[in-house]
Amino acid sequence: xxxxxxxxxxxxxxxxxxxxxxxxxxxxxxxxxxxxxxxxxxxxxxxxxxxxxxxxxxxxxxxxxxxxxxxxxxxxxxxxxxxxxxxxxxxxxxxxxxxxxxxxxxxxxxx
Amino acid sequence: xxxxxxxxxxxxxxxxxxxxxxxxxxxxxxxxxxxxxxxxxxxxxxxxxxxxxxxxxxxxxxxxxxxxxxxxxxxxxxxxxxxxxxxxxxxxxxxxxxxxxxxxxxxxxxxxxxxx
Numbered sequence: 111x112x113x114x115x116x117x118x119x120x121x122x123x124x125x126x127x128x129x130x131x132x133x134x135x136x137x138x139x140x141x142x143x144x145x146x147x148x149x150x151x152x153x154x155x156x157x158x159x160x161x162x163x164x165x166x167x168x169x170x171x172x173x174x175x176x177x178x179x180x181x182x183x184x185x186x187x188x189x190x191x192x193x194x195x196x197x198x199x200x201x202x203x204x205x206x207x208x209x210x211x212x213x214x215x216x217x218x219x220x221x
Numbered sequence: 222x223x224x225x226x227x228x229x230x231x232x233x234x235x236x237x238x239x240x241x242x243x244x245x246x247x248x249x250x251x252x253x254x255x256x257x258x259x260x261x262x263x264x265x266x267x268x269x270x271x272x273x274x275x276x277x278x279x280x281x282x283x284x285x286x287x288x289x290x291x292x293x294x295x296x297x298x299x300x301x302x303x304x305x306x307x308x309x310x311x312x313x314x315x316x317x318x319x320x321x322x323x324x325x326x327x328x329x330x331x332x333x334x335x336x337x
Contacts, residue, residue, distance in 0.1 A: 209267070
């Protein structure tokens with residue numbers, strides 16, 4: 111059965127800290143892994159990863175895929191209170207169809 | 222680019238009434254749209270996959286006669302919650318896949334439904 115696991119499920123840090131969020135997957139015919147950020151409304155797209163070892167970066171956020179370990183990490187450096195959100199990892203398991211979502215990591219950044 | 226809208230953003234209705242939620246891809250055509258439901262502090266649960274011009278594919282446990290999905294054009298899919306009950310109260314989110322994109326889905330802002 112295809113599944114996506116995220117850890118930790120919840121994380122509380124202070125502004126300025128660096129955090130690493132983990133996502134591991136078991137999916138047949140893996141093609142890509144996506145990270146989303148969800149605040150009060152619907153998820154917003156962060157990264158799509160398809161190649162192992164190539165880091166994708168956007169400002170203070172970066173992510174990398176390890177196909178050998180069937181996992182990905184999302185790093186956030188110098189966290190800000192605006193980074194507080196649920197971070198979702200998703201893997202498509204049928205081409206062009208729906209995702210398998212992980213449970214999400216709830217990140218709280220305290221001032 | 223890749224903007225998805227939903228309407229309404231919030232709706233309150235009486236038990237027994239039907240509610241229609243619209244999902245539109247504003248600047249791209251989407252042959253496939255997805256409808257999700259999200260309960261508080263939980264991840265997204267896929268309800269159905271909506272394909273333009275054909276019947277939706279429902280996930281196990283989702284009643285197709287209760288959650289009617291129509292995907293009449295490449296930019297619009299609708300979800301109708303029929304005979305709504307308080308347990309249908311939830312956050313409903315749609316997403317759309319770029320026709321020429323393999324995987325990325327773009328999400329609408331969501332619709333919060335409260336059934337009294």
